[in-house]
Amino acid sequence: MKLGILINEGPYTHQASDTAYLFAKAAIEKGHKIHRVFFYNDGVYNSSRLTEPPQDDRHIVNRWQKLAKDHHIDLVVCVAAALRRGIKDENLQEGFRISGLGQLVETGIQSDRLVTFGD
Amino acid sequence: MKLGILINEGPYTHQASDTAYLFAKAAIEKGHKIHRVFFYNDGVYNSSRLTEPPQDDRHIVNRWQKLAKDHHIDLVVCVAAALRRGIKDENLQEGFRISGLGQLVETGIQSDRLVTFGD
């Protein structure tokens, strides 16, 4: 099945991005396809290449990057949400791309399921 | 009176930073001294120089910067909270400084009141 994921909260602060990641990993292991992960609201903070968690902690940003690379997932960061939160190409991690909200609606249309993780 | 302010949420997402700013401005107008504004939790996002809100919206980051410059307020961003959220000297707005959590405890000790704004 083709699944889309929406993440509305930033890394570390809320569990949303953690749960979404573990859900995505499990879905891929079961043979489903993750069509796209869309980062909205504070979710855009998941894409900052400057993120540096304590060494004994998970690296949420790089974990998404790797999963996306290994399984061809489109990681899309909402441009409007990103600009007002200080996320730009300048500090965007490789593997993420900034685009419009239309991509979220499109994910809803194209995916068999849209699964939302937020506050 | 000497007031300290603690901000625990990021700009635009929560009203905390807005309320804190309007409180600080009113306090200064009444002749009080704002000793320090400490940015913790998602509050650290208030210091990103890459922040670019829509043109008809308030600029929360630059508003703090200006208030601090005009009234000699110490704007301190917690280093531990900032690192795990991708705020570093690289994207820190001028007028803010990154330092340790001890500065928050010190604010509690030195200020006549510590006023907290969060979620």
Add this chain to the structure above:
Amino acid sequence: MLHTVNKSPTERNTLESCLKHLKKGSAVLLIEDGVYGALRGTSSTKMVEQALKNHPIYALYPDIEARGMQDRVIEGIKLVDYSGFVDLAVEYPSIQAWL
């Protein structure tokens, strides 16, 4: 002491918990979404009116106006602006934000 509450009482238990912890001489200031606790005719009005018998309750008027609730405030709740918020923070020896 001064207690600030910034959450709606119809969404979270914050205001209810705060009101249970008021001592003689304490006051409550409702700010941000907390101002929904200052309204007449809601499911939390009774709880707030009860607390009002023993404690001063303030609400930040700019937040009430922003939400279009100007004509709905419970009688007896005192309206303040940011300057009044500062006065309250100064008047009471300590302040607790109910986050």
Add this chain to the structure above:
Amino acid sequence: MLHTVNKSPTERNTLESCLKHLKKGSAVLLIEDGVYGALRGTSSTKMVEQALKNHPIYALYPDIEARGMQDRVIEGIKLVDYSGFVDLAVEYPSIQAWL
């Protein structure tokens, strides 16, 4: 349809609101802080047990373990891991996150 709830019922009204909107054939999955709604002996247990009579309720076991609540789950609530979460998302034709 599948409803997911990620907030504690002793902090917010989310679970209560969700349970009021369940139709025949709907299921609930408790995740993150929502798993506190799956526990015996709490102030929300009765409400959940009532809903359980008419609807399947699932809870994400990794979140229960994380919070040390392994031995407190209401009988009848089905425990799933992330793989089971995926199965539920696939099984039901639509999914609503109660944020």
Add this chain to the structure above:
Amino acid sequence: MTEATGGIEMEEDTGGKVKKFLYINRKAPYGTIYALESLEVVLISAAFDQDVSLAFLDDGVYQVVKGQHTKPIDVKNFSPTYRALEGYDIEKLYVEKESMEARGLKEEDFIVPVKVINTAEMADLMQSQDVIMSF
């Protein structure tokens, strides 16, 4: 990359599908940004010719109350935008009766025409959707 809420990429193939989209609004405005950013998605969705509905329940009913005056908190008042939705052919706005009444609100308190439905009808509405968005 386009500015602001733009960036609609209509060239993407949506396969001519029409799905039922429901936007759930359960949070009060201004205390958090969710109400505004939900509305921004709704506006974009208009360009996709989908079957769009908006649901306001719990504190979400406060989003569409009239008389909002945000200058004193220096935040943009976005409530007039709900009135603009009609121009985008988004006309299905539902307010839950029980949520409205628990907050002392009446149908005439809303800034835009809404259909007031009860909890059971709201549950039916949710059940009948393909894609449910919440923020």
Add this chain to the structure above:
Amino acid sequence: MTEATGGIEMEEDTGGKVKKFLYINRKAPYGTIYALESLEVVLISAAFDQDVSLAFLDDGVYQVVKGQHTKPIDVKNFSPTYRALEGYDIEKLYVEKESMEARGLKEEDFIVPVKVINTAEMADLMQSQDVIMSF
């Protein structure tokens, strides 16, 4: 600039003042980071020789429950750190009885020795403080 939770600048003049600091914990762990980042402040505060107390009420009582096992959610289990507080002379941990009971918890369920007090006593504790921190 020092890494992580460090950066304590003891050279700053705190005027030899000793204030009563109360850290209020009302949120459950893991769903959000507040419990962890509150604990990080508590640890730093130990270096300042202040009179520190911790209060756990509402969902905050879940923070100190034993048996937490976070490997399955791939998040660090910070609950053992509460046991380390004693080594920093932070020994005043209060749990509210009514909050504990509403969650079906008993005194023996906690990972660290706590003093269980009722709502009125919690109100007294709050009232007697100079600085109240909440996150």
